[in-house]
Amino acid sequence: MPVGLDDRLHLLPVAGVRLDAAAAGIRYRGRDDLVLIRFARDTEAAAVFTRNAFCAAPVLVAREHLAVTHPRALLINAGNANAGTGEEGLAAARATCVAAARVLEFSPEEILPFSTGVIGEPLPVAPFEAALPRLVEGLHEEGWERAARAIMTTDTVPKGASRCVTVEGRDINVTGIAKGSGMIHPDMATMLAFLATDARVAREHLQMLLLEVTERSFNRVTVDGDTSTNDACVLAATGRSGVTLDPSHPEWSHFATAVEAVCVQLAQAMARDGEGATKFITIRVEGGSDPRECLQVAWTVAHSPLVKTAFFASDPNWGRILAAVGRAGLQELDISRVEIWLDDLCIVRDGGRDPAYTEEEGQMVMEQEEIVVTIRLGRGTAAETVWTTDLSHEYVRINAEYRT
Amino acid sequence: MPVGLDDRLHLLPVAGVRLDAAAAGIRYRGRDDLVLIRFARDTEAAAVFTRNAFCAAPVLVAREHLAVTHPRALLINAGNANAGTGEEGLAAARATCVAAARVLEFSPEEILPFSTGVIGEPLPVAPFEAALPRLVEGLHEEGWERAARAIMTTDTVPKGASRCVTVEGRDINVTGIAKGSGMIHPDMATMLAFLATDARVAREHLQMLLLEVTERSFNRVTVDGDTSTNDACVLAATGRSGVTLDPSHPEWSHFATAVEAVCVQLAQAMARDGEGATKFITIRVEGGSDPRECLQVAWTVAHSPLVKTAFFASDPNWGRILAAVGRAGLQELDISRVEIWLDDLCIVRDGGRDPAYTEEEGQMVMEQEEIVVTIRLGRGTAAETVWTTDLSHEYVRINAEYRT
Numbered sequence: 001m002p003v004g005l006d007d008r009l010h011l012l013p014v015a016g017v018r019l020d021a022a023a024a025g026i027r028y029r030g031r032d033d034l035v036l037i038r039f040a041r042d043t044e045a046a047a048v049f050t051r052n053a054f055c056a057a058p059v060l061v062a063r064e065h066l067a068v069t070h071p072r073a074l075l076i077n078a079g080n081a082n083a084g085t086g087e088e089g090l091a092a093a094r095a096t097c098v099a100a101a102r103v104l105e106f107s108p109e110e111i112l113p114f115s116t117g118v119i120g121e122p123l124p125v126a127p128f129e130a131a132l133p134r135l136v137e138g139l140h141e142e143g144w145e146r147a148a149r150a151i152m153t154t155d156t157v158p159k160g161a162s163r164c165v166t167v168e169g170r171d172i173n174v175t176g177i178a179k180g181s182g183m184i185h186p187d188m189a190t191m192l193a194f195l196a197t198d199a200r201v202a203r204e205h206l207q208m209l210l211l212e213v214t215e216r217s218f219n220r221v222t223v224d225g226d227t228s229t230n231d232a233c234v235l236a237a238t239g240r241s242g243v244t245l246d247p248s249h250p251e252w253s254h255f256a257t258a259v260e261a262v263c264v265q266l267a268q269a270m271a272r273d274g275e276g277a278t279k280f281i282t283i284r285v286e287g288g289s290d291p292r293e294c295l296q297v298a299w300t301v302a303h304s305p306l307v308k309t310a311f312f313a314s315d316p317n318w319g320r321i322l323a324a325v326g327r328a329g330l331q332e333l334d335i336s337r338v339e340i341w342l343d344d345l346c347i348v349r350d351g352g353r354d355p356a357y358t359e360e361e362g363q364m365v366m367e368q369e370e371i372v373v374t375i376r377l378g379r380g381t382a383a384e385t386v387w388t389t390d391l392s393h394e395y396v397r398i399n400a401e402y403r404t
Numbered sequence: 405m406p407v408g409l410d411d412r413l414h415l416l417p418v419a420g421v422r423l424d425a426a427a428a429g430i431r432y433r434g435r436d437d438l439v440l441i442r443f444a445r446d447t448e449a450a451a452v453f454t455r456n457a458f459c460a461a462p463v464l465v466a467r468e469h470l471a472v473t474h475p476r477a478l479l480i481n482a483g484n485a486n487a488g489t490g491e492e493g494l495a496a497a498r499a500t501c502v503a504a505a506r507v508l509e510f511s512p513e514e515i516l517p518f519s520t521g522v523i524g525e526p527l528p529v530a531p532f533e534a535a536l537p538r539l540v541e542g543l544h545e546e547g548w549e550r551a552a553r554a555i556m557t558t559d560t561v562p563k564g565a566s567r568c569v570t571v572e573g574r575d576i577n578v579t580g581i582a583k584g585s586g587m588i589h590p591d592m593a594t595m596l597a598f599l600a601t602d603a604r605v606a607r608e609h610l611q612m613l614l615l616e617v618t619e620r621s622f623n624r625v626t627v628d629g630d631t632s633t634n635d636a637c638v639l640a641a642t643g644r645s646g647v648t649l650d651p652s653h654p655e656w657s658h659f660a661t662a663v664e665a666v667c668v669q670l671a672q673a674m675a676r677d678g679e680g681a682t683k684f685i686t687i688r689v690e691g692g693s694d695p696r697e698c699l700q701v702a703w704t705v706a707h708s709p710l711v712k713t714a715f716f717a718s719d720p721n722w723g724r725i726l727a728a729v730g731r732a733g734l735q736e737l738d739i740s741r742v743e744i745w746l747d748d749l750c751i752v753r754d755g756g757r758d759p760a761y762t763e764e765e766g767q768m769v770m771e772q773e774e775i776v777v778t779i780r781l782g783r784g785t786a787a788e789t790v791w792t793t794d795l796s797h798e799y800v801r802i803n804a805e806y807r808t
Contacts, residue, residue: 084722084757086755351488
């Protein structure tokens with residue numbers, strides 16, 4: 001069960017964005033596995049992709065298409081990642097764009113393809129061709145939740161978030177959906193996220209904004225966001241609200257904060273739905289010399305299977321956290337200045353257990369579903385936060401059985 | 405069950421080394437948990453320790469003692485790591501040395517203390533004081549196997565190895581014991597290893613040799629060997645064989661190879677007995693530009709929980725290996741030159757699945773208890789090997805329940 005997430009989404013439509021999903025039978029049976037998202041004319045879009053050297057065929061094709069024109073539609077399938085599939089995979093990704101372009105009467109370069117699922121299996125094109133006419137016919141502005149469900153793989157709940165901000169007396173909506181449930185460790189971070197707003201924003205500003213907010217959201221659950229073969233995040237701006245924004249606009253930061261809030265909610269949802277997760281853990285490192293070393297400590301703690309299994313067991317085995325801080329590789333760390341807190345309970349101080357700490361209090365905090373670990377390095381003013389989960393029996397079961 | 409390990413050890417005694425173990429009741433009940441190892445006069449010893457910033461009290465004390473004199477005895481307890489215990493922990497570690505020194509009639513600085521077990525619990529000194537007279541009385545050259553059992557924590561079998569080499573017509577024995585079973589990921593690599601030989605070797609040469617061989621053995625299952633608060637490895641040379649060796653001796657490399665073989669066997673035994681391990685995986689990276697990038701790829705694959713759960717499930721999900729290679733961060737990796745092999749089965753070639761590969765063949769290799777993954781980068785001549793295990797349900801159970 002995901003930690004603190006509902007199965008229902010309450011998403012705001014975005015004028016100029018229509019979506020539909022269908023059960024195309026690409027891999028799954030009896031569930032939607034193909035999504036089409038169509039943008040109104042003059043929509044601008046920005047995207048960030050995985051930096052994995054083995055990036056998937058659809059990533060290569062999407063990058064090519066973005067380089068030559070403005071995207072008019074996104075075509076997303078779940079169940080098959082079309083990664084590690086060589087030239088055939090590229091041909092298949094291109095063929096799906098051709099099929100969508102034909103039905104939509106766009107050029108193939110105006111379609112961006114995305115895939116998630118098993119690596120190394122050939123992607124069949126025929127199910128796309130068969131499903132596309134239905135998909136195009138069903139497009140509507142209320143399709144966000146159904147689309148969010150259709151892109152799920154090991155996700156147990158659909159993921160979506162919306163914000164509405166008022167600028168120049170008009171409402172601007174920002175809505176996003178995402179898939180990704182392997183956030184226990186970065187290498188299962190196959191993540192797709194699709195966001196849209198009805199503000200009008202130039203592509204260069206959208207791209208800048210997207211880079212900034214992914215760094216403070218998705219990259220705080222996925223280490224650099226560059227770990228899977230298929231990771232991608234798209235932010236589209238349709239302009240249909242009639243409001244034009246750029247970074248010099250007095251309300252830009254208001255708008256940017258809304259986009260970031262949607263991304264943070266989606267990123268946290270991925271961790272909350274982490275494979276087998278029973279706890280949602282926030283790791284905050286304060287008092288570092290610079291953000292880099294704060295992240296170094298935060299990730300070392302967040303990735304430690306020993307720390308994660310202790311959270312699963314609700315065991316206040318704070319020694320495991322302390323050992324992880326110690327091995328994070330910080331130069332000249334003065335351990336006598338380090339403090340470790342579980343919520344508002346101090347457990348480590350002056351290089352050892354806080355004299356006032358009791359196991360009973362530690363146990364009480366550890367039994368919560370949501371826990372904040374604060375690590376104070378006592379050597380500067382930088383601070384960073386990452387989100388993670390515990391490591392459970394269920395994690396192993398899911399990842400041992402996936403594919404079978 | 406450990407992979408390919410016996411519960412019985414066949415260890416050669418080393419002249420000048422006497423050992424004993426006792427059930428001191430430090431934490432465990434009804435099993436040995438305290439070991440004393442006594443060296444003959446004029447024994448030289450070298451040691452390497454954890455580089456964790458939060459190193460345990462016994463590590464600090466052992467380093468202090470080594471700086472002032474030659475060690476005459478090692479005192480090792482299991483069940484309590486005496487780490488994260490601040491000034492009290494230091495006082496306790498010193499007190500155990502004082503207790504041993506009194507019974508042995510040495511100075512406290514001639515004793516090196518070692519601890520392994522739970523972090524953050526005060527170490528009681530009284531059980532040491534009570535057990536030491538018995539321990540000293542029981543010292544004998546055949547005590548290696550019992551000592552190996554007494555230092556176990558989550559280990560399921562004792563770990564030891566011996567080699568005998570002939571130099572100048574005389575036999576030189578090298579014997580070592582170790583504990584450590586958390587090798588699924590480096591941060592549970594709490595490792596202790598104690599080796600001795602009856603060759604005579606100067607301390608500076610012993611230290612150099614120990615650094616070299618730990619790099620190619622323990623550090624190939626534990627990333628730098630610097631991850632736990634308590635890691636330590638000692639190599640003692642008693643000189644009782646009557647053979648004196650130094651690096652200019654024509655048989656030095658013969659001797660060095662024997663020491664390395666003992667360390668490699670101990671290191672592999674830790675992986676084979678990895679918590680919950682059902683498979684022993686060798687990851688060999690060839691064709692790298694330099695050893696550093698080979699290790700970078702090898703560790704990325706070896707640490708991937710997705711790869712490890714696929715091994716547990718005997719699932720030839722080679723896409724997970726490919727994705728791990730791709731995200732290892734190598735600059736300008738030409739994926740069309742990368743090959744991935746499972747034993748002698750080629751699975752990836754030219755950036756995608758080998759056309760000749762079949763799932764059935766992959767399945768057959770994956771069902772083995774021991775698997776060699778070879779990754780060829782095709783950009784140089786460097787090669788490195790690391791050892792790891794799969795990730796099983798049992799791993800989570802052990803680490804969630806340890807302490808409870």
